[in-house]
Amino acid sequence: MSYTIRNAAPSDIPRITELMHEYIVGFYKNPWPSDEKIHLLIQTLLEKQDGIQFVVEQDAHLIGFATLYFTFSTMRAGKITIMNDFFLLEPYRDTEVEAALFMHCKTYTQDHGFAYMSWITAAQNERAQRFFAQMGSLQGNWINYSIS
Known part of the structure; x- marks a missing residue:
């Protein structure tokens, strides 16, 4: 299977938008924020100051993406x-x-001097949990909350 994992580029915005719609609305069943908000988010990631977005390309089509946001850990x-x-x-x-995209994110984190990479997944997403365990990940002891 021939594919390329690379940084997102401005020319990718329309296709990333489609993938993000499939991710947000199709997979997680959440409401669509709006094309304008998504485009602003992608543009922010293209600047690589607050985060970075990677895309997976196969035969000139985008088939996936990963987003890393940059922040700090007081503990570390x-x-x-x-x-x-x-x-x-x-x-x-x-x-x-899938494994290559995950390793790309992990390698980016290590190569750029970050202390670690963290993430969450939905409790019902058991397939993803199995994948992350296979990749050598450890489930944390923290309980995640959010508020709007």
Whole structure:
């Protein structure tokens, strides 16, 4: 299977938008924020100051993406990455592409001097939990909350 993992580029915005719609609305069943908000977010990531977005390309088509946001950990007294998004179209899940995208994020984190990479997944996403365990990840002891 031939594919490329690379940094997102401005020319990718329309296709990343489609993938993000599939991820947000199709997979997680959340409401769509709006194309304008998504485009602003992608543009912010293209600047690589607050985060970075990677895309997976196969035969000139984008088939997945991952987003790392940059923040800090008081416990480690250093910078960390948060893998906020990790998405591949259905046919590419449980394939070498999935492992390669994860390793790309992990390698980026290590190569750029971040203390660690962290992420969450939905409690019902057991397939993802199995994948992350296979990649050598440890489930943390923290309980996540959010408020709007």
